[in-house]
Amino acid sequence: MAGFQEPPIKKAKNDRTVDLSANTSQAPTQPSPSQAANGHTKARDGLGSFQNLKHKTPSKGTPQKTKNPEHLRNLLAQRHALPIFPARARLLEELRKNNTVIIIGETGSGKTTQIPQYIHEERLDRKGGICVTQPRRVAAISIAKRVAEEMDTNLGGLVGYSVRFEEAVCPATKVKYVTDGMLLREAISDPLLTRYSWILLDEAHERTINTDVLFGIVKDAQKTRRSLPGHDPLRLLIMSATMDVDHFSQYFGNCPVLYVEGRQHPIEMFYAKKQQEDYVMAAMTTVFQIHREAPPQHDILLFLTGQEEIDSVTTNLRQIAKDGSLAECPRLRVLSLYAALPAHQQLDVFRATAEGERKVIVSTNIAETSITIPGIRYVIDCGRAKVRTYHPGSGFDALKVKKISQAQAWQRAGRAGREASGSCYRAYTRAEFDAMNVNPTPEILRSNLASVMLQLLAMGIKNVVTFDFIDKPSAELLEAAIVQLSFLDAVVIKSDSLELTEAGRKMAQFPLEPRYAKVILSGPEHGCTEEEQAANARRKFTSVEGDHITLLKVFRAFKAAKKNKMWCHENFLNFRNLLYATEVRKQLVQVCERCGVALTSCQQKTDSVRRCLATGLFTSVAELQLDGKYLTLDTKQEAALHPTSALFGGKPAYVLFTELVQTGKAYMHLNSIVDPQWLHDIAPEYFRRKHVKR
DNA sequence: CTCTCCCTT
Numbered sequence: 001m002a003g004f005q006e007p008p009i010k011k012a013k014n015d016r017t018v019d020l021s022a023n024t025s026q027a028p029t030q031p032s033p034s035q036a037a038n039g040h041t042k043a044r045d046g047l048g049s050f051q052n053l054k055h056k057t058p059s060k061g062t063p064q065k066t067k068n069p070e071h072l073r074n075l076l077a078q079r080h081a082l083p084i085f086p087a088r089a090r091l092l093e094e095l096r097k098n099n100t101v102i103i104i105g106e107t108g109s110g111k112t113t114q115i116p117q118y119i120h121e122e123r124l125d126r127k128g129g130i131c132v133t134q135p136r137r138v139a140a141i142s143i144a145k146r147v148a149e150e151m152d153t154n155l156g157g158l159v160g161y162s163v164r165f166e167e168a169v170c171p172a173t174k175v176k177y178v179t180d181g182m183l184l185r186e187a188i189s190d191p192l193l194t195r196y197s198w199i200l201l202d203e204a205h206e207r208t209i210n211t212d213v214l215f216g217i218v219k220d221a222q223k224t225r226r227s228l229p230g231h232d233p234l235r236l237l238i239m240s241a242t243m244d245v246d247h248f249s250q251y252f253g254n255c256p257v258l259y260v261e262g263r264q265h266p267i268e269m270f271y272a273k274k275q276q277e278d279y280v281m282a283a284m285t286t287v288f289q290i291h292r293e294a295p296p297q298h299d300i301l302l303f304l305t306g307q308e309e310i311d312s313v314t315t316n317l318r319q320i321a322k323d324g325s326l327a328e329c330p331r332l333r334v335l336s337l338y339a340a341l342p343a344h345q346q347l348d349v350f351r352a353t354a355e356g357e358r359k360v361i362v363s364t365n366i367a368e369t370s371i372t373i374p375g376i377r378y379v380i381d382c383g384r385a386k387v388r389t390y391h392p393g394s395g396f397d398a399l400k401v402k403k404i405s406q407a408q409a410w411q412r413a414g415r416a417g418r419e420a421s422g423s424c425y426r427a428y429t430r431a432e433f434d435a436m437n438v439n440p441t442p443e444i445l446r447s448n449l450a451s452v453m454l455q456l457l458a459m460g461i462k463n464v465v466t467f468d469f470i471d472k473p474s475a476e477l478l479e480a481a482i483v484q485l486s487f488l489d490a491v492v493i494k495s496d497s498l499e500l501t502e503a504g505r506k507m508a509q510f511p512l513e514p515r516y517a518k519v520i521l522s523g524p525e526h527g528c529t530e531e532e533q534a535a536n537a538r539r540k541f542t543s544v545e546g547d548h549i550t551l552l553k554v555f556r557a558f559k560a561a562k563k564n565k566m567w568c569h570e571n572f573l574n575f576r577n578l579l580y581a582t583e584v585r586k587q588l589v590q591v592c593e594r595c596g597v598a599l600t601s602c603q604q605k606t607d608s609v610r611r612c613l614a615t616g617l618f619t620s621v622a623e624l625q626l627d628g629k630y631l632t633l634d635t636k637q638e639a640a641l642h643p644t645s646a647l648f649g650g651k652p653a654y655v656l657f658t659e660l661v662q663t664g665k666a667y668m669h670l671n672s673i674v675d676p677q678w679l680h681d682i683a684p685e686y687f688r689r690k691h692v693k694r
Numbered sequence: 695c696t697c698t699c700c701c702t703t
Contacts (some may be wrong), residue, residue: 136700164702181702189703210701307697340697364698386698399698443700451702511702591703643695667696 075150079117082110084260088118091258095119099222100236100255102248106262107414111239112202113147116175119198120151120158125174127232128197133180135208136370137163144168144177151175164511165583180210184217184455188508191459192221197232204240204248205407206369207442207471213452215470217459219252242407244439251470265417271430279382280304282427284313286380287360288320290425296330297353298377300360301367303412305386305401310336310362317360330358337363337371343576349373368411372418379416381409383428383436388661389446392480394637395619396660397448405440409433442471449473449481450514454490457500458508464498487619487686488518506595510588518616520588521597526611528602546655546672547646548613549606555581607675610656614678617656618686621674624653630668632660633690642667654679654692 079085084105094101105111116130134140144161153159156168161177169176178186180201187193199218204211218236225231238248245257276282283302290300304310314336321332337349353359353375361373365385387402404412409426416422426433444452456464465478482498485491490504500508507517543549558578561567568575592599602608614621622630622639628651630639639660641648645668647655654676657668677694679687 179701181700185702206700208700305698338697339699366699368699370699388698401698455702509703587703594703640695642697644697648695661697663696669697 072152079110079114079150082114083108083263084110084114087258087260088114091115091260092118092122092124094256094258095124095235095237098256099233100238100252102238102240102245102252102255102257103260104240104242104245104257105260106241106264107418108263109260110263111260112143113150115237115239116198116200117147117151120174124235125197128195129173130175130198130200131183131193131196132175132177132200132202133183133211133214134177135180135203135206135211137166137179138370140177140179141166144175147175147177165587180208180214183214184210185511187214187217187221188455188458191217191461192225192231193218193234194225194231196234198235198237200237200239202239204238205242205244205439207440207444209443209447209452212442212444212470213455215251216468219468220461242410242439244407247470264414265419265421267413267417267421268423269413270423270425271433272426272428275429275432276427279384279427280309280313283380283382284316284320286425286427287317288326290378290380290423291326291329291332291358291360294358294378296356296358297375299353299358299373299375300378300380301373301376301415302360302362302380302382303365303367303385304362304382305384306364307338307340310338310364314362317362330356333357333359335359335361337361337367337373339364339366342574346371365408365412367415368408372415374419376415376418377420377422379413379422379424381412381424381426383409383426383432387441387446389441390448390477392448392476394635395632396637396639396662396666398662400662403432403436405437406433407439409436444469445471445473445477447477448484449477450484453478453481453485454500454504454508454514457491457498458505462497484619485514487683488514488616490514490518506597509595510591512588515616515620519612520592520616521595522612522615523592524598524600525615526602526608527600528605528608528612543606543646544650544673545606545610547670548672549609550646552606552609554578555585558582610672610674611678613672614656614674615682617658618679618682620657620660621679622655622657622668623692624651624655630655633687633692637666639666639668641671642669645669645671647671647673 084091103111103115112132116132119125119130132143134143140161140163144159145155148155148157148159151159155161156170157172159175160169160173161167162169162182163179164182183199193199201211201214201218218234222234222236225234236252238252240248249255249257272282283304287300287302302313304313314334317332317334321334326332333353335349337346349359349361349371350373359375361367361376367373383404384401385404385408386399389398389400391398413424416424453464456467461467482491482493485504486493488507489501490507492499492501503518503521506521507514510517510520512520543553554573555578558568558573563579563582565575568578589599619634620632621634622632625631630641631637632639637660639657641655652673654674655668655671656674658670659668661667661669676692679692680694
């Protein structure tokens with residue numbers, strides 16, 4: 001690669017208009033939020049700038065379990081050293097004055113762990129608990145553990161967490177960390193979220209579909225609780241890492257925005273001098289540029305887009321590392337990282353780098369948010385990622401390599417400065433960076449919304465089309481979701497409203513996509529409530545009927561083998577996935593019992609399982625054409641069986657698919673053979689128009 | 695002849 005130049009704008013020391021944290025030795029990687037604030041009409045205080053703030057000692061009354069006073073003193077010292085601590089009093093003042101506040105805090109500010117404690121210490125949670133949402137399970141659990149430790153209580157007592165299949169709470173729990181999906185579920189049975197006086201939506205900048213829906217739910221709950229007598233106010237805190245302040249603030253009634261500086265080590269930024277034609281090659285060249293100069297144990301994290309790319313780059317890097325010209329350099333350990341990798345290989349990236357060695361981790365964006373790797377001093381960012389976008393017109397998801405947003409680019413860069421100062425090399429020019437979107441497209445604007453619509457309806461929200469989304473999905477996207485729900489008999493479209501049917505109400509109870517909920521509801525009709533579960537199957541269990549029956553066979557064999565880990569290993573099956581499937585199944589059985597869905601088993605008559613599948617997935621069927629290709633019946637899209645499918649290579653006349661993803665081609669994933677006669681039985685009107693043979 | 699990534703009583 002042509003090499004990198006230093007950025008045209010270096011961080012200006014002692015100039016607050018450029019860099020909020022310039023008065024500290026630890027500058028943030030990101031252009032400071034204060035920049036965004038300057039353009040604001042209302043004065044918005046930078047919390048970090050307040051001095052001489054006193055800290056009240058935590059009030060008594062928390063269950064004491066002190067074992068090691070020194071350890072506790074240590075924890076307290078750490079808490080006091082966090083950037084948010086000097087702003088404690090000022091923050092609480094704002095929280096007392098306003099029902100909704102937005103907090104912008106960079107990584108390391110301590111907002112997620114400290115703010116709930118501050119609220120509790122001041123007993124502002126007397127009338128109801130504090131709920132803090134996280135997009136990821138592991139985060140919810142590990143943060144709760146940390147906070148329980150800091151508050152010197154047992155996890156599951158005053159401080160707890162609740163994620164799917166795992167919960168540590170009791171009636172006395174005041175500070176609860178949950179996944180945002182979990183809070184959404186709670187909102188179905190309690191739309192006003194009456195158990196809480198405080199809801200803190202964390203990582204709001206990620207704009208996951210769940211957070212976006214929650215924005216609307218909590219805003220509505222707050223308003224309703226204010227208007228109805230006998231309700232205590234609902235206090236909202238929206239916590240975000242980026243500066244898309246105006247958008248959030250406008251949505252929440254121009255509420256105040258508070259800034260907390262982060263604790264990041266400085267990161268030197270480098271951009272490509274000129275546009276790179278081949279970002280993979282550019283990135284590889286940069287690895288060796290760094291490798292020649294950097295001291296050993298200064299590890300490199302390289303962001304690329306996908307498995308194939310990553311595997312080929314790791315292979316190449318290993319090959320080049322053997323080159324004689326690098327004999328003087330540290331030994332290079334090259335590792336791949338992506339979600340599909342087996343667990344033990346994922347764990348490899350955490351192994352500390354030995355003396356005289358360097359590791360290079362070549363990763364997807366899993367290392368952007370989900371996995372934090374210690375020891376990283378250099379980040380190389382290719383500036384791209386795979387993005388999934390649902391196209392309601394054709395019914396498929398496109399999975400395409402796209403330019404990342406500036407916010408993501410800063411997030412990636414930040415991975416170099418977690419333990420010490422670092423460097424970030426961008427395989428794109430400064431001008432290319434400036435041309436990137438500031439923020440990524442929110443997930444809710446590029447997803448199938450059938451689940452969201454069903455959930456909103458189940459919460460009693462009458463007009464889902466006019467629901468107050470922070471970013472409103474297109475009419476086409478909303479329409480497609482409603483049409484899908486009406487095909488599934490979950491809703492009835494009336495002249496000017498939507499009505500949830502009895503079946504729809506039941507479907508909403510299942511933690512599943514509506515299509516699959518429908519499959520389960522149709523179980524008793526066909527004498528089987530056995531569900532297939534996601535797992536990695538191998539040839540031995542492959543069924544001619546398709547992937548679903550294959551998975552069912554795997555699952556049954558797993559149970560027969562008494563969920564044995566060795567057995568999985570011997571049969572090339574993923575133990576953890578199968579265990580997870582067991583949990584899912586247990587949960588679904590419980591929901592069935594609650595909804596009065598009879599539990600029956602079809603034993604060996606697996607065609608009735610496929611029949612059930614068709615009742616939920618009949619809009620996802622493709623027909624074999626004379627030329628040997630498939631066309632989807634719903635939208636007449638050309639589609640191919642995915643090579644991992646059990647049906648791949650065969651040519652059944654009708655196949656049902658669970659997912660249609662366009663990568664190189666439009667591929668059908670997880671397929672089963674379907675009998676066209678069933679289709680006419682299930683949805684006669686629909687299939688008459690599709691001209692399906694009998 | 696192929697696979698960004700989270701998540702749900």
